[in-house]
Amino acid sequence: MFLEKIMLKRICLAAFAMLALQLAALSAQAQDENYVAGEHYDVISPAIRGSSDKIEVTEFFWYGCGHCYTFEPQLTQWKKGLADDVVVKGSPAMWNGPMEIHAKAFYAAEALGVLDKMHMPLFQALNVDRKRLANEDELADLFAANGVSREDFSKAFNSFGVGSQARQANARARAAKITGTPELMVAGKYRISTRKAGGQANMLKIADFLIEKERAMQMADSKS
Numbered sequence: 170m171f172l173e174k175i176m177l178k179r180i181c182l183a184a185f186a187m188l189a190l191q192l193a194a195l196s197a198q199a200q201d202e203n204y205v206a207g208e209h210y211d212v213i214s215p216a217i218r219g220s221s222d223k224i225e226v227t228e229f230f231w232y233g234c235g236h237c238y239t240f241e242p243q244l245t246q247w248k249k250g251l252a253d254d255v256v257v258k259g260s261p262a263m264w265n266g267p268m269e270i271h272a273k274a275f276y277a278a279e280a281l282g283v284l285d286k287m288h289m290p291l292f293q294a295l296n297v298d299r300k301r302l303a304n305e306d307e308l309a310d311l312f313a314a315n316g317v318s319r320e321d322f323s324k325a326f327n328s329f330g331v332g333s334q335a336r337q338a339n340a341r342a343r344a345a346k347i348t349g350t351p352e353l354m355v356a357g358k359y360r361i362s363t364r365k366a367g368g369q370a371n372m373l374k375i376a377d378f379l380i381e382k383e384r385a386m387q388m389a390d391s392k393s
Contacts, residue, residue, distance in 0.1 A: 204378050209371075210361045217344050217357035223256040224383050226376060227354040229347045231262050232271045232302075233295040237351045240369045241292060244351075247373045255380055262350050263339045267303055271295075274308050276334040277325040283317055290315055355379040 206212050219225040228244060230237040248257050261272035271291070278287040294300045294311055302308050305326055312322040325331055345354050353361040353372055359379045366372040
């Protein structure tokens, strides 16, 4: 009888633990499904037209932003799990001269096809190595240290295309009314800030929610 009571107690405890886990999961799911505009994210009006047929997620960032530097590995891992109908694009923020120079470095790297190679070195140079990268020569040194010739870098950096992309990025950030970095924009309609999301991990959860919201709207429109 004593052993039976112990076994019964253990079974009850195990069942209680399982129920608690299930309730916690349901609670988390319910929270994820009830993100509210104005409270957890902002609606952008008018919406900003994207350049792709896919659902665009835009990352507003600055290479000198420590929060962006810590967010980047999380974003990289998150991108690996996205469906084929979603694309993530970087959009450098510009509030002063140095930020404009760093934005042009981003687009120069993209134009040269070396963005994957240069993206984290640019972050590290500013946030870890404490380099200013305040002019073209300093950036050319960094690119050269990573296997890109100074001549190729300077040609791309000073090209009309890179200058135009930097101006477009500045206009995009103003239209989205970003208040800091990092911030995310989904489908040109929704802006997610760290402050309203409650942390960087939550930014990505809300992005998942808004991607699903946009996907459902597109499917409904295609059937109507």
